[in-house]
Amino acid sequence: MSDSIxxxxxxxxxxxxxxxxxxxxxxxxxxxxxxAANGEGALKLTRELLPDxxxxxxxxxxxxxxxxxxxxxxxxPASVIVMLTVSEDKDKLxxxxxxxxxxxxxxxxAAEELANVIRAAMxxxxxxxxxxxxxxxxxxxxxRAPDALQELxxxxxxxxxxxxxxxxxxxxxxxIFLSEKTIKHHVTNILQKLQVRSRVEAxxxxxxxxxx
Numbered sequence: 749m750s751d752s753i754x755x756x757x758x759x760x761x762x763x764x765x766x767x768x769x770x771x772x773x774x775x776x777x778x779x780x781x782x783x784a785a786n787g788e789g790a791l792k793l794t795r796e797l798l799p800d801x802x803x804x805x806x807x808x809x810x811x812x813x814x815x816x817x818x819x820x821x822x823x824x825p826a827s828v829i830v831m832l833t834v835s836e837d838k839d840k841l842x843x844x845x846x847x848x849x850x851x852x853x854x855x856x857x858a859a860e861e862l863a864n865v866i867r868a869a870m871x872x873x874x875x876x877x878x879x880x881x882x883x884x885x886x887x888x889x890x891x892r893a894p895d896a897l898q899e900l901x902x903x904x905x906x907x908x909x910x911x912x913x914x915x916x917x918x919x920x921x922x923x924i925f926l927s928e929k930t931i932k933h934h935v936t937n938i939l940q941k942l943q944v945r946s947r948v949e950a951x952x953x954x955x956x957x958x959x960x
Contacts (some may be wrong), residue, residue, distance in 0.1 A: 752779045753870055756799040758790040758816070759832070760808045764855070768803065768832070771859035778863055785818070787811025794824045799864050804849075806833040806840060814840065814847050821848025825937075826930045828869045832862070841880055848937075851875035872936045907934050908942075912951050957958040 755778055759765040760786070769780045781797050784790040786808050794802055802820055806813035807902050830851040831844045836899075841852050850869040853862060854877045865875045900908065910920045917931040935947065944950050 752777055753801060753866060754779050754781045754797070754799045755801045755803055755866065756780075756784065756790065756793055756797060756811075757803045757825075758784045758787075758808075759805040760785050761805075768862075772863065774859065775863045778866065787813070787816030790816050791819050791823060792821050792933060794827055796851045796947075799827055800870060801828045802832055803830050803832050804864075805833050806831055806844065814843050817844060817847040817849050825933045826927065828933075830866060830869050831858075834879060838880070841876065845874075850936075852880065853877055854879070872932075874940065896942045900938065904934055904938050904941070907931065908938055908950065908953075911935070911938075911947055914951070 755772060757765055757780055759768065765783055765785070769783060772778050772780050781799050782793045784793050787810055790804065791803065791811075804813050804817060804820075807921070808816070811819070813831060813833065817831070820827060820829060825848075829849045830849075830853060831849045832853050832855060833840075833876050835841075836854065837874065838849045844852055850872075851865050851874065853865055853875065857865075857877070868875055897905070903927075904954075907920055910923060915923065917935060919929045920926075921928045921931045935950075939945065939947075939950060942950060942953055944953060
């Protein structure tokens, strides 16, 4: 990746937060652009700095990581959220993805692996720590929504219609006055919610089940 990935680190424990900042500082293609100790500060800095990635703890005073993730995903959908936590709670894991997270990583991970997860999340991949992945997949299969379209936001439904019309991300952005990067983020969410693998499959889905 030629461009450096900007990262905001959010954790209420100063020593751990500084350790993460130091570790990521040794990775050439990652740049830590800010730190926050709570959810309110995280949202403020995300709005100001527009980082590529927000590295977010799940257990914090005030807004916890789930509330913070949802607020950041709504306010700055182009910023990718990666949860870095000690919690192996299945419900929290699923709630984190529902709130807008792209990855769920357990603390104690090596700096090199964390960097790889950040890069993968930036490419649009979804990541769960291997020890939690199998249980999550079983739960997701059981809890699959009968109508995936109901999971789409109004904005995502609008973008899906435009995908069905054959527009590119850039053309969609120009049509609804959003950046191409923001559209790409929305498209990633749409593919995940519809459980399809590509824009082509999304376009076919849109043709068969065209949202109103």
